[in-house]
Amino acid sequence: MTGLRQEGEGVAINWWLRLFNKNTALCKHESGRIGCDACPVPED
Secondary structure (H helix, E strand, C coil): CHHHHHHHHHHHHHHHHHHHHHHHHHHHHHCCCCCCCCCCCCCC
């Protein structure tokens, strides 16, 4: 049981990392044209 639980937690972490990476990549791509609320980088 503990092995399955740890594996499930790893999958959840990977899902969050993928979601975060996708959002930050989109933000960086669009930052030159459209402001991104989720982007922590201040606009000049």
